Amino acid sequence: MPSLHTLAAVIAGLALPWSSGTVEGHVNRIKMIKRQMYGRVGFNLLHKWVLLAS
Helix, strand or coil, X not given: CCCHHHHHHHHHHHXXXXXXXXXXXXXXXXXXXXXXXXXXXXXXXXXXXXXXXX
């Protein structure tokens, strides 16, 4: 049986008019860039890639 927190989250997800889809898309894009550059560069170049990719 699901907890009350889980039930409340599902109800809120179905009832509220806003979505976090845009934020999730940005997070996925940044993670993809990070995976592509893993082990090759430092944080500064990764930061530039993220800014240029947007």
